[in-house]
Amino acid sequence: MAEGLQVALICWSVMLIGVLGVLFRLMKEMWLKPARIRSVLRKQGIRGPPPSFIAGNVPEMQKIQSSNQKPSDANHVHHNWVPSIFPYLQRWEQLYGI
Incomplete structure (x- = not known):
């Protein structure tokens, strides 16, 4: 019985570590990385x-x-496409x- 509890505890520990790893990765990609990029751009004056x-x-x-959708003129081609x-x-x- 004690071995079964140890196996269950190990499984739950591994799952908890996996979930925490995924949450940390999401936080890093969705919050820390964009904040760092914005900080660098602000330091450059952007x-x-x-x-x-x-x-x-x-x-x-x-x-x-x-709001800026304009009907395009198919006969008129211009190079200012941006x-x-x-x-x-x-x-x-x-x-x-x-």
């Missing part, structure tokens, strides 16, 4: 919109993208500068 915890700036990017594909970059440049 500001930007504050991101949300999980989604980052994706909701704001989608909102700007959908504002049409990434309108949020142009807006953030106006708001925060470079």
